[in-house]
Amino acid sequence: xTAHGTAHGTVHGGGRGWALPAAAGPAVPSxxxxxxxxxxxxxxxxxxxxxxxxxxxxxxxxxxxxxxxxVANGPRQVVWPLLLLAAVPLGVxxxxxxxxxxxxxxxxxxxxxxxxxxxxxxxxxxxxLKRVLLLTVVTLVFLIGAAAVRRPAELxxxxxxxxxxIIAIDLVSAVFVPSLGREDSGAFVGLHASKNTAGAISxxxxxxxxxxxxxxxxxxGLRVLVLLAGLAFLAxxxxxxSMGALLVSGGTAVVLTALARAGPLxxxxxxxxxxxxxxxxxxxxxxxxxxxxxxxxFGDATLTGRTDLWGFLWPFVGDRPWTxxxxxxxxxxxxxxVIERWSPSFLNWAVxxxxxxxxxxxxxxxxxxxxxxxxxxxxxxxxALALEAAGRSPGCGALAVSVLVFxxxxxxxxxxxxxxxxTVWGFTFLALVSAALGxxxxxxxxxxxxxx
Numbered sequence: 001x002t003a004h005g006t007a008h009g010t011v012h013g014g015g016r017g018w019a020l021p022a023a024a025g026p027a028v029p030s031x032x033x034x035x036x037x038x039x040x041x042x043x044x045x046x047x048x049x050x051x052x053x054x055x056x057x058x059x060x061x062x063x064x065x066x067x068x069x070x071v072a073n074g075p076r077q078v079v080w081p082l083l084l085l086a087a088v089p090l091g092v093x094x095x096x097x098x099x100x101x102x103x104x105x106x107x108x109x110x111x112x113x114x115x116x117x118x119x120x121x122x123x124x125x126x127x128x129l130k131r132v133l134l135l136t137v138v139t140l141v142f143l144i145g146a147a148a149v150r151r152p153a154e155l156x157x158x159x160x161x162x163x164x165x166i167i168a169i170d171l172v173s174a175v176f177v178p179s180l181g182r183e184d185s186g187a188f189v190g191l192h193a194s195k196n197t198a199g200a201i202s203x204x205x206x207x208x209x210x211x212x213x214x215x216x217x218x219x220x221g222l223r224v225l226v227l228l229a230g231l232a233f234l235a236x237x238x239x240x241x242s243m244g245a246l247l248v249s250g251g252t253a254v255v256l257t258a259l260a261r262a263g264p265l266x267x268x269x270x271x272x273x274x275x276x277x278x279x280x281x282x283x284x285x286x287x288x289x290x291x292x293x294x295x296x297x298f299g300d301a302t303l304t305g306r307t308d309l310w311g312f313l314w315p316f317v318g319d320r321p322w323t324x325x326x327x328x329x330x331x332x333x334x335x336x337x338v339i340e341r342w343s344p345s346f347l348n349w350a351v352x353x354x355x356x357x358x359x360x361x362x363x364x365x366x367x368x369x370x371x372x373x374x375x376x377x378x379x380x381x382x383x384a385l386a387l388e389a390a391g392r393s394p395g396c397g398a399l400a401v402s403v404l405v406f407x408x409x410x411x412x413x414x415x416x417x418x419x420x421x422x423t424v425w426g427f428t429f430l431a432l433v434s435a436a437l438g439x440x441x442x443x444x445x446x447x448x449x450x451x452x
Contacts, residue, residue, distance in 0.1 A: 032090065032093070032094070032148035032149070034090055034148065035090060035144075035146070035147070035148025035149050035154075036145075036148075036149060036154065036158045037158070038086065038087055038090065038141065038144065038145035039142065039145035039146065039149075039155060039158050039159065040158035040159070040161065040162050041083060042083055042141050042142055042145060042426075043158070043159050043162050043426060043430070044162045044166070045079055045083070046138075046423055046426040047162070047163075047166055047192075047201055047423050047426075048166070048191060049075070049076055049079070049421070050192070050193050050197070050421070050423075076421070080134065080137050080138060080141070081137065083137075083141045084137050084140060084141055087140065087141050087145065090144055090145075090147075090148055091140070091144040091147070094144070094147045094148055097147040097148075098143055098144055098147045101143055101146060101147055101433065101436050101437065102143065104436035105376060105379070105380070105432055105433070105436050106376075106379075107372050107373070107375040107376030107379055108372075108373065108376035108380075108429075108432055110372045110376075111365075111369060111372040111373040111376060111418060112135065112136065112139060112418075114365060114368060114369050114372055115132045115135065115327040115365060115369065115418065116132055116136075116327075118132075118323065118324060118326045118364070118365055118366075118369065119132060119326060119327060121320075121323060121325075121326055122325065122326020122327065122329040123325050123326055123329045124326070124329045125326070125329075127328070127329050128326040128327045128328055128329040131327060131328040131420065131421075132328070132420075134420040134421060135327075135418065135419070135420030136420075137420070138420045138421075138426070138429075139420070142426070142429055142430060142433060143433065146430075146433040146434075146437055149437070151393055151396075151437070152215075152387070152393045152396035152397075152400075152434040152435075152437050153215040153216065153393055153395075153396055155430065155433070155434050155437060156208060156212065156215070156216075156396060156399065156430075156434065157216065159208060159430065160208050160209060160212050160216065160219075160226075163201075163204070163205040163208055163209070163226070164205070164209070164222065164226045166190075166191065166201070166205070167202060167205050167226060167229050167230050167233060168229060169190065169191060170188070170190025170191055170192070170198065170201075170202070170233050171188075171190070171229050171232060171233045171236075173190050173191065174188040174189070174190055174233065174236055183195055187236065187238045187239075188233055188236030188237045188238075189237065190233065195237040195238060195239050196237075196239050196241065196242070196414065197423070198233070198237045198239070199234055199237040199238075199239025199241070199242030199243070200239070200242050200245075200410060200423065200424055201423060202233045202234040202237065202242070203230075203234060203239075203242040203243070203245060203246040203406065204403065204406065204423075204424070204427050205226065205230045206227060206230040206231065206234065206246060206250075207246065207249065207250055207253075207402045207403060207406060208403075209223050209226045209230065210227065210250060210402075211253070211395045211396075211398050211402065212395065212399070213395065214394045214395025214398075215393060215394060215395040215396055241410070241413055242410075244409070245406050245409040245410055248405065248409060249402045249403070249405035249409060250402050252401070252402070252405045253398045253399070253401040253402035253405060254398065255270065256270070256385060256401055257385060257388040257389075257397060257398040257401060260385040260386070260388050260389040260397075261389050263389070267385065306355045306356070306413060309354070309355060310354070310355075310356060310359060313354055313359060313363060314359070316363055317359070317362045317363060320366060321362075321366060321367055322366045322367050322368055323365075323366040323368065324361070324362065324363060324364045324365040324366035325363060325364055326364060327364055327369075328364055328419070329364060330363060330364060331353055353414070353415040354415050355413055355414055355415060356411065356412060356413065356414075356415060357411025357412075357414065357415045357416055357417035357419075358370060358411060358412075358417070359415075360415040360417070361373065361417055361418060365418070369418075373417060373418055376432065377404055377407075377408070377428070377432070380400065380404060380431065380435045380436070381400075381401055381404050381405075381435075383435035383436060384396075384397040384398075384400035384401045384404070384431070384434070384435040385397060385401065387400075387435060388401075396434055397435065399431070399434070400431040400432075400434045400435045401431075403427050403428065403430070403431035404428065404431050404432070406424075406427075407424055407425075407427070407428040407431075410424050411424075416428070
């Protein structure tokens with residue numbers, strides 16, 4: 001690298017000009033082991049908080065009913081504050097890095113601030129305040145844990161180990177203890193509340209361990225075992241959404257990162273071709289009719305009543321299109337909300353989300369909230385591709401891209417975007433932090449070279 005390139009913090013991937021800006025300030029502290037422990041504890045509880053000893057979990061199977069959220073809140077209201085208290089001393093130690101990481105994700109930070117602002121006009125302010133507080137606590141715990149590690153690989157290492165353990169327990173329980181690890185239908189659920197949740201977690205585990213081969217080569221044997229176990233468990237869940245999202249997100253990440261190594265122009269051309277193909281596919285669906293396509297893919301044109309639910313909810317967007325009705329103020333409000341008072345005869349499950357993350361955010365945070373978050377995800381993907389193209393932390397950029405694409409697909413039928421209690425959001429935020437962490441670490445390296 002030339003002196004000129006170093007002084008400006010520029011890293012060339014294949015000499016084709018992906019730039020990683022240098023960060024100002026003191027040198028990055030060494031990796032703090034407690035940071036990895038904190039991330040492991042947080043992600044482990046994030047995954048299991050809605051599975052063990054809560055309605056719908058393996059010991060209280062039967063499903064969560066509207067208004068029953070407080071049953072699951074007891075442990076959550078204790079564990080997350082304890083994790084935050086454990087994170088505070090670490091956060092004080094690396095407070096400068098916490099601040100820089102937050103500033104490296106301006107759109108996500110702005111989306112969180114907008115969520116706080118929306119409490120002021122929420123239909124149920126106390127409900128909205130409680131949930132945005134949980135989102136903030138979860139965000140701080142992950143942000144502080146990430147700030148204590150030097151490289152994205154060190155962030156994903158404890159996550160990979162936790163996922164390996166959970167997948168192992170899931171598969172053993174589903175195969176050898178069916179009364180705990182399976183639904184009445186026979187679908188695998190393991191330690192989780194439903195097959196859809198179990199499918200999403202196993203798909204995310206597969207993505208993490210697939211791309212971990214590049215940044216954790218010493219775990220090659222364990223990687224093969226986890227991938228086989230994850231695939232077996234995912235197949236047992238029969239979660240078609242997670243299976244499809246796994247293939248699309250993993251394939252997209254592989255293609256985009258390969259294009260990124262050739263330079264940003266190649267990526268732009270590749271994305272343009274992808275948009276053209278998507279448009280052609282959309283036109284084909286229009287010709288065949290969406291109902292016929294949904295029936296062919298899922299056996300149900302309404303997606304288990306989701307399309308009817310969306311049709312009911314969409315008019316509410318027009319009431320407050322820009323600001324929404326207040327962060328998470330529509331669901332599980334104790335039966336007093338307009339959504340909960342609606343009991344459609346064509347649905348046989350409790351309505352506690354819009355089953356579409358984009359519609360959910362439009363309803364609760366408006367166009368502004370949804371736009372800020374999507375801008376943050378797009379910026380995170382660009383950073384992740386730049387990280388991969390620059391050759392730093394190989395595999396971590398591809399993993400971040402795959403997780404972000406998975407989250408975008410997942411939210412077509414489920415609501416997880418900007419939800420502090422949803423596992424998929426936890427992984428989405430980790431991917432965004434990983435991309436920002438890689439950028440800051442790359443900038444620090446250039447700074448250290450400039451001041452030996």
